[in-house]
Amino acid sequence: MKKTGLVTIKDIAKQLNISPSTVSRALHNHPDISPETKKAVNTLAKELDYHPDSVAQSLQKRRTNLIGVIVPEIKHNFFSAAISGIEDVAYRAGYAIIVSQSNENYEREVVNVRALMSNRVAGLLISISQNTTDSEHFRLLERQNTPFVFFDRVCEDVNASKVMVDDFAGAYTATEHLIKKGYQRIAHLAGPKYISISKKRLEGYKSALKENDMFYDEKLVVFGGMNEEDGRSGFQQLLQLEQMPDAIFAVNDPVAIGAFEKIKEHGLRIPKDIALVGFSNNPISALVDPPLTTVDQPAYEVGKRAAMLLIEQINSGDDFVPREEVLKTKLIVRNST
Amino acid sequence: MKKTGLVTIKDIAKQLNISPSTVSRALHNHPDISPETKKAVNTLAKELDYHPDSVAQSLQKRRTNLIGVIVPEIKHNFFSAAISGIEDVAYRAGYAIIVSQSNENYEREVVNVRALMSNRVAGLLISISQNTTDSEHFRLLERQNTPFVFFDRVCEDVNASKVMVDDFAGAYTATEHLIKKGYQRIAHLAGPKYISISKKRLEGYKSALKENDMFYDEKLVVFGGMNEEDGRSGFQQLLQLEQMPDAIFAVNDPVAIGAFEKIKEHGLRIPKDIALVGFSNNPISALVDPPLTTVDQPAYEVGKRAAMLLIEQINSGDDFVPREEVLKTKLIVRNST
DNA sequence: TTTATATTTGCAAACGTTTGCGAGCAATGC
DNA sequence: GCATTGCTCGCAAACGTTTGCAAATATAAA
Secondary structure, three states: OOOOOOOOHHHHHHHHOOOHHHHHHHHOOOOOOOHHHHHHHHHHHHHHOOOOOHHHHHHHHOOOOEEEEEEOOOOOHHHHHHHHHHHHHHHHOOOEEEEEEOOOOHHHHHHHHHHHHHOOOOEEEEOOOOOOOOOHHHHHHHHOOOOEEEEOOOOOOOOOEEEEEOHHHHHHHHHHHHHHOOOOOEEEEEOOOOOHHHHHHHHHHHHHHHHOOOOOOHHHEEEOOOOHHHHHHHHHHHHOOOOOOOEEEEOOHHHHHHHHHHHHHOOOOOOOOOEEEOOEOOHHHHOEOOOOEEEEOOHHHHHHHHHHHHHHHHHHOOOOOOOEEEEOOEEEOOOOO | OOOOOOOOHHHHHHHHOOOHHHHHHHHOOOOOOOHHHHHHHHHHHHHHOOOOOHHHHHHHHOOOOEEEEEEOOOOOHHHHHHHHHHHHHHHHOOOEEEEEEOOOOHHHHHHHHHHHHHOOOOEEEEOOOOOOOOOHHHHHHHHOOOOEEEEOOOOOOOOOEEEEEOHHHHHHHHHHHHHHOOOOOEEEEEOOOOOHHHHHHHHHHHHHHHHOOOOOOHHHEEEOOOOHHHHHHHHHHHHOOOOOOOEEEEOOHHHHHHHHHHHHHOOOOOOOOOEEEOOEOOHHHHOEOOOOEEEEOOHHHHHHHHHHHHHHHHHHOOOOOOOEEEEOOEEEOOOOO
16 A cells, blocks of 8 residues: 555556556456456455546546536525536536536636636536626637536527526516406516526516507616515615506516515515516425415526536537527416416 | 647647746746746747646646535535535635535445545545445545545544534524423424434434423424425324424424425414424525524535635645534524414 | 467556756856 | 856656557467
8 A cells, every 4th residue: 555545556557467557458348358357457456445546537538527517606596406407417427517606706707617627627517697798718618619508697699508498488478477467567676687587588578568568667677686685675666666566577586585575564465565476486485475476497407408418519529519408487376466 | 739729838838949847837936947938938828828737737746626525415505505605615725616416315425425536636525415324435535534524414423524503502592492482392393313413403402391391202203304395294293193282393494394384284373373493594484474483504604614624634634633613503583483 | 380360468658747856057256 | 267056947757547559478270
């Protein structure tokens, strides 16, 4: 046993008086090696508790068994579920995942991309930060042709595979649901102006209004972030209006929950005084009182599909054409409408 | 530019007509290298978009910049928050994290440990699965002296650093709170019998009863898992009793929420008919109606401390003595009691 | 017996870095 | 003028694997 305690192929070779190359081939069950040698090698390997050094293998193969994942924030329900899906798929395919978060910070996202590239990951799965408008760091990936696919929060002007949920349809259905229920003044607590998912949800909202001959009132749309406090402040803004809305469609559940709190705080009743619809179907949405009508988003599935696409791309080399997948959303009607 | 598109130190050396070793030293700002050479190297490196190959560096240094993390399930609020803390600390210290989940499966936990060892991680952060009773895979880590620290769900018979929350005190305070409020028959929806956190919470529950001269009734303790459905089935079991409890202390928030649903389903009122206390302070607990009294657990902080301990251990070599840290919990009193 | 063929193994280079050691050379001190 | 010192740099080995190629041996064919 060496001082490091780590057994290498050379140790096995030395003890068996054969060459390292023979040991390597024996361990890989190469046809050139005699059954006896193979057996001797394998038993000694087991005995010494030998495990191949992935680092050395990666250097030699010029590719690791690592998949890099970048998300805005791990603790967000949607992302942790997506990561779970990614991990499950990656695990089965023999990959491990390196997870890093941008904390909605563009610079940190860039640093993360570079760090993962330095680690020579086999591919990347990326959900971009709120503040990512520039896509230079993705060009870098293209140039070094590292496979990567976007999920959920995609970068529209980059030609890569993308896995999204049908934000437009989800928002459309949610808004239409409110219209059918007879609500007249439907407000929208929108997300950041320039990220794809909130743009699409806004479009769905607008489109539903239009196709149902409802007036689109700009004042009823409040832009903000994606968190609870944005819901709170957004609702405060709506309160300033001379005429209050009778329903709110929020860009996601946290924002809806934020508004929810403020609504209750002001003694308003849901859905009597004001109806509320979220987006994501976070576990929490079923448990508030009244339970929240929301749009179910298959987070785990998004992660899974993204990982599968990436692995496919990794395996198929240069001749892979990027694909986009849009996963279906589903309106979950509860008592908040 | 080579066909791979990846620039190496050799490429720089060749273009500048110097040796790779000089390039390496220049990039590391080694005093032996003249300012002019350094400048030339650095500008060319920037121009060619050179990034060091971590894999090669790791092989040479015999250590990676990777920290392995094993959790039961990523999507659990507590763990995703802890991972977030880990990532933040690791990022600042120049490490990336490899995250894998055991899915509460012992075999998969073992496989994960081996895979991470193969990847030559600098250290490991582990929260064990429900079904981990054997600790042979941790002995393996000890033998190859890979630093590792347990967090939250620790393995008691392994001599390693541990970061936990004060489960005993949390449970004690929660139970005592119920007693002070005048509840007489306090039930406990317990977790798995043999994992440390649920054992300690049970102990805290028992101890609070005892020190307040209350009778400990075995029938009021129902063992189960850590998820919502365990809360549902657990409550069903309590319903079978000839005399219903007037309060429930659940091993964690998901279990409490599960019971919560069933309680409402049966038309019982919280806290009038039955009081309910959870454990974890998941965001959800504040938003159900009535809001749930619970024990705050600093998940992010647990991850942070564990990561800091691990990095300290990595840096201090063999002469590191394992340490245990117990983080304080805090009772959050809301309207469910 | 010789030649061809198959079987099993080892040599050596390579992957991209880092680093101990020594070489070359100019400047300095005597 | 010679030895010493200091400054730059390159050679070569090493980290643990994999793999093309050749070598060695045994077996079969002629």
